[in-house]
Amino acid sequence: MTAEIVIINQHGVAMAADSAVTIGNQKIINSAIKLFSLSRTEPVGIMIYGSANLLTIPWETLIKLYRKNNTSQLNNLKNYGEGFIDYLNSQLHLYSDEQQNHWAESRIRDIYNYIIEQIRRELTELQTKGASIDDSVINTHTESIILEYLGVLQDNIQIFQGEIDQAVIDRINTISAPLIEMIFPFTSSKPSIRDSLARVAQLSIFNCSPINSSGIVIAGFGELDIFPSVITYEIYGVFNNQLLYRIREDKTIINENSRYMRSDIIPYAQEDVVRSFLDGIHPELYKYAMDFTEKTIQQTLADPLLEFKNPIDIKVLSKACADSLKQEIERYMTSNLLSPMLDMITALPKDELAGMAEALVNMTAFRRKMAFSSMETVGGPVDVAVISKGDGLVWVKRKHYFPGELNTHFFENYFK
Structure with missing residues (x-):
């Protein structure tokens, strides 16, 4: 680092x-x-x-x-x-073809290891809460996390400039197949999950991560x-x-x-330290405060004494309130903390x-x-x-x- x-x-x-x-x-x-x-x-x-x-x-x-x-x-x-x-x-x-394949393998392995760690963490939390863990639960959470990560990769900017033909896809699939077998052996009877993992491997090369x-x-x-x-x-x-x-x-x-x-x-x-100096708040504390605020508003609106009975309305209203607070805090940070600092920077020798x-x-x-x-x-x-x-x-x-x-x-x- x-x-x-x-x-x-x-x-x-x-x-x-x-x-x-x-x-x-x-x-x-x-x-x-x-x-x-x-x-x-x-x-x-x-x-x-x-x-x-x-x-x-x-x-x-x-x-x-x-x-x-x-x-x-x-x-x-x-x-x-x-x-x-x-x-x-x-x-x-x-860079030989072997070196390029090794780079792709390392990149795909890192992403697969990240996904499997997320799966383990979720299953451990369920187990701590007393839930029973069977193959159905494992497969459900595995598929959910993989699809979530697929969405992240699909939203990223494409960095692969050349033509993505079948030969390129086959080359990536050849690299990813043994990694899927080694890291996700429990998916052997779930071809749809393996297809999603293969797609993750392709997008990890085509898109920026x-x-x-x-x-x-x-x-x-x-x-x-x-x-x-x-x-x-x-x-x-x-x-x-x-x-x-x-x-x-x-x-x-x-x-x-x-x-x-x-x-x-x-x-x-x-x-993080520089952003704390410029913005007046640590980025992790800022994120925690915003998440906590939205969660608190949502819980308040869900109170049985209030008239908001529709969960969708509660979610929309809580997010709108949290977004409003976030915009006001960012406006204050920019106008009262960051902008004066940048004005001073302009004149520095x-x-x-x-x-x-x-x-x-x-x-x-x-x-x-x-x-x-x-x-x-x-x-x-x-x-x-x-x-x-x-x-x-x-x-x-x-x-x-x-x-x-x-x-x-x-x-x-x-x-x-």
């Missing part, structure tokens, strides 16, 4: 990233490099979060190969983002840009010789119009941008350190860079895995 921040205003953009990387479920190393310059001479930076590799190749390797082979100036930041994606597409020969994805954040200026921009990609993997990715519109700011400049603070990966970005990452690290029930998944030295039109990419804080005075040839070779 990780914590990263981009703060953008008219003066430039600050990027900050921690150094923690989780290996397996327990081991944490605080020396990972997640922030790079995308060009040796141009004002463009790139950060990575989520999975550190694209299949088997580290992102650091791919970024530095791109940087070595692409030295031209581009007109705007969009061109840099598109150029990096085009470069990745040109390198798909590095954040499991084991990588985030790529590109920020800075193109040659014709007056103000900085930020583009965020989620890259899922490679299958059928296709790079599977999408643009995160909610974390992308393109400032092409010189008459209007948007300033913002964009957190990545572990966002470059050094203050860097200081704030580093402080927000350190806040997240400190919160993880103080949480008794969670691992310190954010920590280590914080790398900080500021990118401006006049100065380019300037490192404010940067760790090296080697002493600079012993490796002067590294810095001499960098611009060759």
Whole structure:
């Protein structure tokens, strides 16, 4: 896991990233490099979060190969983002069919494990309440959870750009069939459930699902840009010789119009502490409060003394009341907490941008350190860079895995 921040205003953009990387479920190393310059001479930076590799190749390797082979100036930041994606597409020969199948198998297995865990949790709750568990109950809950997850996948944006022909579907089915047999052996007499599981496997490849994805954040200026921009990609993997990715519109700011400049603070990966700072309430507490409010209103309206006897009316009215409260709280948070913060961000000079970005990452690290029930998944030295039109990419804080005075040839070779 990780914590990263981009703060953008008219003066430039600050990027900050921690150094923690989780290996397996327990081991944490605080020396990972997640922030790079995308060009040796141009004002463009790139950060990575989520999975550190694209299949088997580290992102650091791919970024530095791109940087070595692409030295031209581009007109705007969009061109840099598109150029990096085009470069990745040109390198798909590095991934064999076996590696692509292994990626798909890993992705499908993770989703199947998530589904089976949900089934176990529901059945355990039923058992705790004294209900008897038989094959009929198991199959009913299994089918319900699978159909619910199918709905989630169907609602997501499609990332598979090529033609979805029968050969692609057959390839996915061949990968998923042994996983179904291994993880869901109790469905052997239920072909309809197995068909749904096969469909889950297909949609996990065709549609975006954040499991084991990588985030790529590109920020800075193109040659014709007056103000900085930020583009965020989620890259899922490679299958059928296709790079599977999408643009995160909610974390992308393109400032092409010189008459209007948007300033913002964009957190990545572990966002809860930063969102608490910006919004004035922890996201989990906010969700709990809204769910509790809706449930309380529903129970109140269901009181026998009231005239609402129709369960459908009660549900509609309780949701309407909860939605009204939610809208009012979000309006208050935006106008009284978030907007004043963004107004202040607009005027920050470059050094203050860097200081704030580093402080927000350190806040997240400190919160993880103080949480008794969670691992310190954010920590280590914080790398900080500021990118401006006049100065380019300037490192404010940067760790090296080697002493600079012993490796002067590294810095001499960098611009060759």
